[in-house]
Amino acid sequence: MASLTGPWLVLLVAMGCTLLAAARSNSGNPSAGFEKVVLADGDFQVQSPYNVPESQRFQYRNGVRTFWVHRNDKPFNTATHTNPRSEVKLRGHDYSSGVWQFEGYGYVPEGTSGASVMQIHNQEGAAHSTVLMLHVYDGVMRFYSGAEVEPDIYNRWFRLNVVHDVRASTVAVYVDGKHKFGTSVTPSESYYFKFGVYMQHHDQSSCMESRWTNVTLYTKH
Template sequence: MVAPVFVQPSAASRPQFGQEAPPSYRGHDTHTYYHVWRMKSLLSEVNRVRVIDNQRSSGTQHTLALHQDEVPSSIMAASSFHRALGGGEDARTELVLLVLSSVVVALASSASAIDERNLTAEFVQVELTESNFKVQRPYDVPENQRYSYDNVTGVHTFLVYAGDKPFNTVTGTLPRTEVRLAGHDYSSGVWQFEGYGYVPTGTSGASVMQIHNEQGAAHATVLMLHVYNGTLRYYSGEAVEDRIYDRWFRLNVVHDVAASTVAVYVDGRRKFGASVIPSDSYYFKFGVYMQHHDVSPLMESRWRNITVYTKSTTSSATTCRRSWSSRWLLASLLLVITLAISI
């Protein structure tokens, strides 16, 4: 792993001694205040990194470049404070602190349960055959007028018109042409959908992928990805990916059943995550399913290389425990060294 690159804050942005001294410390002797402040800063930094770990998308980067807005600012400020106190023997101390702190930040930022450089690491591929691809299309038209599969390119093409009928005579749902992945409903573990999607210009007001709950569930789905005017959205809300038209994009959707969470990755980068309402069982769907607003007369999507992966919750938990154990062991070592050299 390449060491982090710290970008030094400008002289104007460096704190001067006493600027950030909390009221409870003012009046204490300079040396005692500095070391207490530094310890609190390091503890704060480790906690901050733990939050960043779940928010940033650093897994695709082989070099972790920490710019001014990402630098462990409290550690850099501590170094500036120490130089203001006169440096000397403590310069060596600060160098040790900065190096060790850099390692903590790098480990905590780059390690995660899902490695974005290999989203399917530790997952097992589920076997899919033609029988698993169950097409749902308007009940009053032949399948080949709304769905096709090209054996040469491996592309599934889905079409639906705003005026089409539902997929059967019983349901009152809106028009759709979708594949329901049958035979692999799940109720535990961590499951991942992977596919390459394509949405042509003009398609709007359609769901192109969803995680569906079991028949009769209180909530029909835990995740739907809609396209509205060129933007892929979580239902009709948060934008997942802009400029989705006229290009092939790789979509990975990870559902951790035990944790009741979903995460969406586009072209290998995490773009969305949410907690979801649990249900008894789930299955994947993809294609085009008309929604309630901003609907185009014709909706279309194309899909290829559809793959499903799974791993047990135990495997996922073990990975997380190993990751956090190594990080907190190093953090603990850093704090012990800091205490030792501060006495």
């Protein structure tokens, strides 16, 4: 078998280094290959209990959005019987095709339990409200109330990336750049992203809180 010497060896080594560098640059970066979506301040629509001023359940300061609700709070309007929430709906960026990604840096203080902190919501009036919700129970982030996504979520900033492939009907969750969960989901007509705190139906704490910064959307078609 002929040996590789001279220019061929140099070329192969250079190609190998290039591929290794590319792999390293994409490692821990789920948004590689996606296009960033421009978000305006008005795209962050706050939903909070209707019976108290928004400022008593939501704060935006120094680039950090802080959300909190109490277990006995009212819904976000008088027309719904849903549980208390203090959330942002990312409006104006509903989607029905392609691959979309939510990225944000989140923080859940110790004691928060029984709350959704991020969700992919279906269009209004859909048979199912969501295709993904990330709940926190006693310091563990879960897919709804089931599979564990990330343990020991309390009292630390984490980078959350959630990728939704509409055509494949799949979602994938990354925490701090590492793939932590993936599953197939039931398709719907259109979708949008939400984040904050939304009380769930069991193991709720008396007060639920999450904080978010550098929230970004990405897409590719």
